[in-house]
Amino acid sequence: MIQLVALVPLFPLIGFLINGFFGKKISKSLAGLIATLAVAASFVVSLLIFFELEHAEVKSHVVTIFSWFNSDTLKIPFEFVVDPLSSWFLLIITGIGSLIHLYSTGYMHDDEGFARFFTYLNLFVFFMLLLVLGNNYLIMFVGWEGVGLCSYLLIGFWFKNTEYNNAAKKAFIMNRIGDLGFLLGIILIFITFGSISYNQVFPIASGANGTTVTAIALLLFIGAMGKSAQLPLYTWLPDAMAGPTPVSALIHAATMVTAGIYMIVRSNIFYSMSEIASEFVAVIGVITALFAAVIGLFQNDIKKVLAYSTVSQLGLMFLGLGVGAYSSSVFHVTTHAFFKALLFLGAGSVIHAMGGEQDMRKMGGLSKHLKITYATMAIATLAISGFPGLSGFFSKDEILAHTYEHSPVLWFVGQVASMLTAFYMFRLLFLTFFGSFRGTHEQEHHLHESPSSMTIPLIVLAVLSLVGGVLGLPEFWGMTNWMHHHLDVLILHKNPSTMPHDTEWMLMGIAVASALATIYVAYVIYRQKHIVPLPEGEKMPTLQRIIYHKFYVDEIYDALVRKPLDAMSAAFKFIDTKFIDAVVNGVGDAVNGGSGLVRKLQTGHIGFYIFAMVIGIISILFFVFN
Amino acid sequence: MLNGIPINYYIMLSAILFIIGVVGVMARRNAIIIFMCIELMLNAVNLLLVSFSTLHNDASGQVFVFFIMAVAAAEVAVGLAILSMVYRHLKTVDIDLLNRLKN
Amino acid sequence: MLGLTITQWLFGILSLMAIMFALMVVFTRNPVNSVLYLVLTFFCIAGHYLLLNAQFLAVVHIVVYAGAIMVLFLFIIMLMNLNPDTEPRKHIMTRLIAGVIGGVLLFVFVGALKGAEQLQLTQSGASQIGLIKNLGHVLFTEYLFPFEITSVLLLAALVGAIMIGKKDTNINVSRNS
Numbered sequence: 001m002i003q004l005v006a007l008v009p010l011f012p013l014i015g016f017l018i019n020g021f022f023g024k025k026i027s028k029s030l031a032g033l034i035a036t037l038a039v040a041a042s043f044v045v046s047l048l049i050f051f052e053l054e055h056a057e058v059k060s061h062v063v064t065i066f067s068w069f070n071s072d073t074l075k076i077p078f079e080f081v082v083d084p085l086s087s088w089f090l091l092i093i094t095g096i097g098s099l100i101h102l103y104s105t106g107y108m109h110d111d112e113g114f115a116r117f118f119t120y121l122n123l124f125v126f127f128m129l130l131l132v133l134g135n136n137y138l139i140m141f142v143g144w145e146g147v148g149l150c151s152y153l154l155i156g157f158w159f160k161n162t163e164y165n166n167a168a169k170k171a172f173i174m175n176r177i178g179d180l181g182f183l184l185g186i187i188l189i190f191i192t193f194g195s196i197s198y199n200q201v202f203p204i205a206s207g208a209n210g211t212t213v214t215a216i217a218l219l220l221f222i223g224a225m226g227k228s229a230q231l232p233l234y235t236w237l238p239d240a241m242a243g244p245t246p247v248s249a250l251i252h253a254a255t256m257v258t259a260g261i262y263m264i265v266r267s268n269i270f271y272s273m274s275e276i277a278s279e280f281v282a283v284i285g286v287i288t289a290l291f292a293a294v295i296g297l298f299q300n301d302i303k304k305v306l307a308y309s310t311v312s313q314l315g316l317m318f319l320g321l322g323v324g325a326y327s328s329s330v331f332h333v334t335t336h337a338f339f340k341a342l343l344f345l346g347a348g349s350v351i352h353a354m355g356g357e358q359d360m361r362k363m364g365g366l367s368k369h370l371k372i373t374y375a376t377m378a379i380a381t382l383a384i385s386g387f388p389g390l391s392g393f394f395s396k397d398e399i400l401a402h403t404y405e406h407s408p409v410l411w412f413v414g415q416v417a418s419m420l421t422a423f424y425m426f427r428l429l430f431l432t433f434f435g436s437f438r439g440t441h442e443q444e445h446h447l448h449e450s451p452s453s454m455t456i457p458l459i460v461l462a463v464l465s466l467v468g469g470v471l472g473l474p475e476f477w478g479m480t481n482w483m484h485h486h487l488d489v490l491i492l493h494k495n496p497s498t499m500p501h502d503t504e505w506m507l508m509g510i511a512v513a514s515a516l517a518t519i520y521v522a523y524v525i526y527r528q529k530h531i532v533p534l535p536e537g538e539k540m541p542t543l544q545r546i547i548y549h550k551f552y553v554d555e556i557y558d559a560l561v562r563k564p565l566d567a568m569s570a571a572f573k574f575i576d577t578k579f580i581d582a583v584v585n586g587v588g589d590a591v592n593g594g595s596g597l598v599r600k601l602q603t604g605h606i607g608f609y610i611f612a613m614v615i616g617i618i619s620i621l622f623f624v625f626n
Numbered sequence: 627m628l629n630g631i632p633i634n635y636y637i638m639l640s641a642i643l644f645i646i647g648v649v650g651v652m653a654r655r656n657a658i659i660i661f662m663c664i665e666l667m668l669n670a671v672n673l674l675l676v677s678f679s680t681l682h683n684d685a686s687g688q689v690f691v692f693f694i695m696a697v698a699a700a701e702v703a704v705g706l707a708i709l710s711m712v713y714r715h716l717k718t719v720d721i722d723l724l725n726r727l728k729n
Numbered sequence: 730m731l732g733l734t735i736t737q738w739l740f741g742i743l744s745l746m747a748i749m750f751a752l753m754v755v756f757t758r759n760p761v762n763s764v765l766y767l768v769l770t771f772f773c774i775a776g777h778y779l780l781l782n783a784q785f786l787a788v789v790h791i792v793v794y795a796g797a798i799m800v801l802f803l804f805i806i807m808l809m810n811l812n813p814d815t816e817p818r819k820h821i822m823t824r825l826i827a828g829v830i831g832g833v834l835l836f837v838f839v840g841a842l843k844g845a846e847q848l849q850l851t852q853s854g855a856s857q858i859g860l861i862k863n864l865g866h867v868l869f870t871e872y873l874f875p876f877e878i879t880s881v882l883l884l885a886a887l888v889g890a891i892m893i894g895k896k897d898t899n900i901n902v903s904r905n906s
Contacts, residue, residue: 653824
């Protein structure tokens with residue numbers, strides 16, 4: 001089965017082609033069925049591959065599809081790599097992907113671009129699989145760019161709305177900035193090692209110059225910053241909520257944004273070798289985690305809250321990567337994929353019921369009407385908040401424990417960020433599902449539970465969020481951390497934990513206590529005191545206002561980047577029109593005028609031409625013989 | 627048959643005939659006369675070729691004249707056909723009126 | 730006779746006649762007369778060929794030029810019914826300038842020849858290169874290929890002349906001048 005790994009990306013590609021070419025001709029249900037089945041088939045193949053790999057002796061397989069580039073020193077085969085890391089990501093992508101496809105058949109049912117939506121979704125899954133499966137950085141880059149493209153297409157899916165289009169462009173441009181860094185990193189790898197295939201580069205990586213490795217690691221991380229929405233390139237992700245909600249769930253929570261994590265885990269050798277780079281990753285990660293969590297505190301758009309939560313959780317994952325806890329980060333990617341997809345899909349269900357309303361101030365008391373959505377969302381909220389026993393608890397705790405070992409300061413900041421996470425997630429839950437309904441009468445009348453095609457994925461994801469923790473049970477409990485062992489072969493520089501067990505118990509205790517305390521605070525504020533965020537335009541306290549406006553980061557970028565660019569382009573426009581155009585037009589005018597003069601010679605009279613010719617001959621003879 | 631004439635005389639004769647042809651081409655408007663002047667120029671060159679052939683005692687020059695005659699015959703045939711065609715359409719062979727080259 | 734050999738006399742007379750007839754070709758108003766003067770010029774040139782021991786060429790010259798080409802000219806002129814009254818004339822200035830330019834050209838030629846050494850054509854009666862036998866030998870050995878190509882050229886000219894000259898009905902050339 002491993003040799004047939006090409007089937008995994010092939011199914012979504014076929015789905016993409018069918019829906020792309022014939023989407024308008026076939027019925028909606030057929031288009032949805034094809035797309036969903038394509039991804040589900042990939043999932044089945046991925047499962048088979050995964051289990052085969054589990055029992056295989058050799059853990060890393062390279063499957064050559066064809067020879068891609070073959071010139072002098074540049075030989076790039078189109079190869080897929082099947083190892084514990086890529087097979088695990090395959091499962092996440094195709095598994096969550098098929099659930100979200102199923103969900104979309106219900107969610108997008110009334111949309112006129114139904115087939116187009118599934119075309120993009122399938123294409124996205126294809127590129128994401130390419131990104132994960134490629135055995136060299138170039139294939140990863142192709143996938144990397146491909147998911148960026150699909151992200152653009154899907155964010156701007158409702159392209160008739162200018163604001164959505166702008167959000168799509170923003171996502172694309174922000175990603176491009178990161179992509180440049182990634183590309184430079186790839187080029188530097190090629191220059192340094194003469195190859196970009198993983199199985200050729202990594203074994204010789206330890207022999208490379210330290211500075212070069214740091215440069216490579218930092219350049220790759222710039223790429224990860226863009227794709228995984230880290231400071232300072234994170235601003236596209238909250239805006240990306242313009243896309244349909246399943247897109248937010250699939251791309252901006254579960255899969256695409258984890259591409260940066262995947263890439264760094266894949267290149268872990270560079271980060272293990274470079275102290276500076278990994279330190280940088282950790283610091284950026286923890287700052288992002290805190291920063292986004294703070295912004296998330298006062299957002300009123302249900303999807304914006306989740307978006308900032310995603311940024312914050314990604315920050316935590318990068319913190320884990322920075323401190324060398326690669327398997328913990330992958331573990332958190334997994335659990336986060338479960339509960340964040342669930343949260344987004346639940347939010348989608350809420351929005352669906354509310355008839356497109358996304359403002360939490362207009363919701364409330366929905367638990368009565370949306371029972372399944374409520375139950376599953378509650379599980380997801382508990383999981384992301386780190387409630388003991390749920391998936392998020394284990395993964396977050398593992399990252400924070402590793403961080404503590406590395407640096408207590410980073411641990412503290414990370415812990416604060418995760419407390420804030422618990423707070424705003426429960427704020428979201430209380431505002432949405434508890435209290436009394438605050439929307440219009442018409443909306444209240446319209447409230448309904450979503451169709452089963454939408455609730456089934458919710459239930460599946462809820463179960464996964466509940467039990468996902470078993471993938472990485474803490475070792476100091478005397479359990480086997482399966483995830484840790486699974487990825488062991490890939491982590492080339494290992495730093496086994498030497499922390500005493502009582503410290504780990506203490507950290508876990510602190511995490512649990514702080515989570516519970518924060519949940520209680522949120523309960524008091526939003527449940528007992530029934531505080532509802534102020535409507536738009538009312539005066540807020542200064543700090544709250546700053547946070548509500550996302551620290552004015554967009555405005556700062558506007559002032560720092562866009563305004564100077566505008567001014568510069570205005571200046572260049574002036575130079576262009578007044579000087580360069582003048583020169584260019586001048587040349588044209590001169591030629592035109594000159595030709596007007598010369599043209600008079602072209603009388604069309606043969607006699608005149610003969611005269612000219614004879615005079616020419618005379619001159620030639622004259623000059624030749626004198 | 628001793629020929630005691632310096633080669634320069636032949637060259638001068640050819641040059642004069644050639645120049646008469648050139649002047650004819652420039653001074654006349656009738657396309658047929660111009661054509662004839664061109665023939666005259668060709669013959670001037672032929673004469674030069676033959677005299678040099680005799681000077682160097684080499685048959686190549688005369689062979690060349692032979693070829694030039696063949697080419698001239700072909701040229702005259704095609705050229706006169708064209709001229710007769712022009713005349714048929716425009717009722718004139720006046721080159722000053724044939725100024726369609728301008729546009 | 731003035732210390733000149735008979736050959737030199739012949740050369741002088743033939744040259745003068747050739748130049749005179751050539752001038753008449755250019756300056757006669759009647760195109761038919763022009764053709765006849767050109768024929769006379771060609772006869773003079775044929776005489777020069779004989780002087781130069783190129784008997785074959787002299788014969789061919791008369792046959793091809795005087796006999797065929799000039800007849801063709803005459804034929805066309807008569808076909809077009811050109812006569813002195815309709816003969817277009819260039820402006821006097823133009824003709825003057827043409828003459829001046831011709832003079833300048835001659836001047837340049839003379840200037841170019843000034844330094845050339847005076848070579849006598851010293852070839853004797855023994856020279857046989859102008860005879861048919863000799864010329865034919867060269868033509869069919871050394872220049873066989875160009876000779877055959879010439880036949881193709883003549884064929885092409887034949888076909889081309891017929892193609893151009895035949896009365897076409899479907900091509901409409903606008904008649905502005």
